[in-house]
Amino acid sequence: MALPLKIVIVTDKFKGSLKSSEAAGIISEGLREGFGRELDIKVIPIADGGEGFLDTISEAIVCDEVKTAVFDPLGRKINSSLLMSEGRAIIEMAKASGLQLLNPNEYNPLKTTSFGLGELIDKALKEEAKEILIGIGGSATNDCGTGMLQALGYRFLDSKGKKIGSGPGEFMSGSLLSSICTIDDSQMNPALHKKKITVACDVTNPLIGPEGATYVYGPQKGATKQQLEELEEGARNFSAVTEKHLGFSSSFLCDSQNYIGFDLSDFPGVGAAGGVGFALKSFLNADLLQGWRVTTELTHAEKAIAEADLVITGEGRLDAQSLSGKLISGISHIAMHYKKPLWIFCGENTLNPEQEKKIIFDKIFTISKEAKNLNDSISKAKGILRKISVSAATFLNGLQSNRQTF
Secondary structure (H helix, E strand, C coil): CCCCEEEEEEECCECCCECHHHHHHHHHHHHHHHHCCCEEEEEEECCCCCCCHHHHHHHHCCCEEEEEEEECCCCCEEEEEEEEECCEEEEECHHHHEHHHCCHHHCCCCCCCCHHHHHHHHHHHHCCCCEEEEECCCECCCCCCHHHHHHCCCEEECCCCCECCCCCCCCCCHHHHHHCCEEECCCCCHHHHHCEEEEEECCCCCCCCCCCHHHHHCHHHCCCHHHHHHHHHHHHHHHHHHHHHHHHHCCCCCCCCCCCCCCCCCCCCCCHHHHHHHHHHHHHCCEEEEHHHHHHHHCCHHHHHHCCCEEEEEEEEECHHHHCCCHHHHHHHHHHHCCCCEEEEEEEECCCHHHHCCCCCCEEEEHHHHCCCHHHHHHCHHHHHHHHHHHHHHHHHHHHHHCCCC
């Protein structure tokens, strides 16, 4: 008697249309309907550090929600939350400083701040968290994490020693980076350096340069060409000031005016969230890990993949960024390691043939091929995803006939 095929579905959100759990559930239902025979399907929703990070983790482990008020990217008070689980605080940056909190006409990385993220971290300290896990995808900011650091007690000074962005209702933002000359950390919470901080990054970009935070992600946050140049100049300045600050503050060579060290601007992932990764790594000694690695470990996804006959993954848009340490490339590596066939479901595929070679997969199914346009793909995502899942089930017959029977 043939045992049912074991399928594991590990999906991210289909942005703008489906949560990761919804997408995984629809694919599962479609395959069962189309195959018409018993299937052993395990559904594992995943988030790589962006929107849905807390939702995914709360489904995988026992957590308590801690609610708190924070400032959003434009300095307006909003309700937010974090999770606590066995002494570990789990934070989603997008819930305080995310692009999802703004209307498209409000996008402006020169004005947005990561201050709210710092408030969530401060709340975690007040909850006596022993360690902190932060997902930093989906940000609206390009302030290199200065807003976050400001909320944690750091002060930034101009060439005359005057505090920048320190007045009532004033927050550090991308527009202020070029004015920073020195950094005052005398008022930061000393408890920060006693906590293990792990960061789930959804990208591997450096801080500056053509592949850095500003030029790659600034446009989707609303930056014009001129604003990109201003933000890049600010990021370069902050990187240089940070390098000098950390070098002098931690060296016995403080009397040497030529001493410079601790340049982390090229470290993989520091360009995440408009440079928040850089601030977390440089000032808080955080470990930057690929988001999919963090969530697959928490959800035990790798073990499920190792035992499966077929692995299915997916996200809303398959593009060049998908190759930069995001979920699909990660699941592809795990599936390849265990020699498992991989299917990809996505809303839209913009990869060219050469880029597709960087992701090892067997089949790809795309919603946009069944839709009239992008709006149609988003508004009818549920129905179309189910339809292509039903159709994809016909390929399961080949897997069934090739596997061992008992």
